[in-house]
Amino acid sequence: MKITFLGTSTVVPAAGHETACALVNGTYLIDTGWNAAIGMKSFGYDPMLLDAVFLTHCHHDHYIGLPHVFFYMCMRAREQPDRPPLKVIGPEEDVERVVDLSLALLQPERFDAVAYAPEVIPMAPGDEYTDAAVRVTTCRTAHPVPSLCYRFTEGTSGASLAYTGDTAYHAPIAEHAAGVGLLVTEASYGGLAAPADNGSLHSGAPEAARLANAAGADRLALVHCPEAKQNEAV
Template sequence: MNLHPYVVTLGTAGGPRFWGAGNQTGHRCGISTAVVVGDAVYLVDCGRASASQFAAAGLNPNQLRGIFLTHLHSDHTVDLPGFLLFGWMMAGRQTEPVAVIGPGDRGMLPPVNPNALGTVSPQFPDAPTAGTAKMVEHLFRAYSTDITDRMLDSLRPSPDTVFKAKDIKVPAETGFHPNHNPTPEGVEPFVIFRDDLVTVTATLVAHPPIAPAFAFRFDTAAGSVTISGDTAPCANLVRLAEGTDLLLHEAIDMEWAAAAYADVSAATREATLEHHRKSHTTPEQAGQIAAAAGARRLALHHLVPGNAAPEVWAQAGRHYDGPVLIPQDLDHLSFAATTSTVSPRI
């Protein structure tokens, strides 16, 4: 088996928007990354169109061993139903269920933004902050008509035999608290998944008010890749990514953000900009993180906006001397320790 590891950037745009094909760059789908090791595939996040991109990349659902969610914002999970329901059709294979691993229930409401002009209440008071396992259950319930039809008429097995959802348990020694200490300093990366090909470790990153929010590192016999998830500059991520062969880090153009919300109320605009400032990373900051971690290569993804000019992202090279990659959707990026190859889209 060829274990040369690489990622496929199924989608490289971030944010809950539709990024059209503008005059500056090609169309980008929602954030999603396939980690390929030998014949196995591990999926990180399920942004818009990622299920279709998975097929376009020539990947087979029978290769899928795990789905990992960095956090539960919609731009990272909106295509999860596609993988769960269409992937269910691979039922009958003789392997373990596909692991669906992500944050657990927050456990309490986040603070209301101080810009609020009145009372703000959760949409679903009975389950306002469902975690990964509960979200998967809710999704299967939402599609109960489809599932019942296929189980009773087509004799499909229960989807629970194909997918097994699991909440990530944050180690108690981190001191994590969703409101008071969402990103404790000095977190020791902890293992969340291991099989014969990969060991996946996680750390807590800074993406308030979402908590917990994670970054993931995949270590293989041939190399490593670290995927930041959504985060502001964070020492925990630097520690997780130390010496990694490839760091995929989010990036946002803050100048774009300042001009992008002219059509909303002043309170919403200020709350949104405050969120971007405290929860995301500029290209220049991403370069600083890569340098601090000693990453061998840096690739920017989860690009906001998804149609910015390439020179916006080039700022990552101001503080980082290694290769800076700005992949398009469906690019192949090797993370083998002995190569710096970037393959074109297939």
């Protein structure tokens, strides 16, 4: 299993950076950052090879690049006329609205070339997605909007990773991610612990490390961390 970090920053990235989003095995995109489609091209990946987009939650910096993904596929549709629709998976409360608004931005009622119809799969905590290559399980995270942690398990190798998206420390995530080879979680507060009045429900590196230890993860990767705080977070 291979993960490519297209971006690791938070909310508004600096020049040359991207907000937190990642690509698993070149075909599964987790969140879309500000412009994951071009980010994929920069790393040598073709967005036309995407099977699915997994939205951890529907705060703007995690889905704002979704219209770009749709537009890219529309502009390259003639190259793969028989490819199946892109699957967009996310929290059941919000994913359909975000997809509808992303498509509306392209104005398909005016321009036939961007009349795109992805397959939307709303997910509740505990739901699963399975295809020929991976099994993806979910659990709830601790964030102000409906949010999902995704655990990917590769069918052939059994390799696994869990990607939490934005969250405060939440013990059920450790249970869901138990024994993963890689835990990807956030460090919005950099090297500092989350404050007692953590109304935004984010984490710092201390909570991330605590979560990884509780899960027994082999490795920990920190994302959603401001560039200026990344060194101290590590």
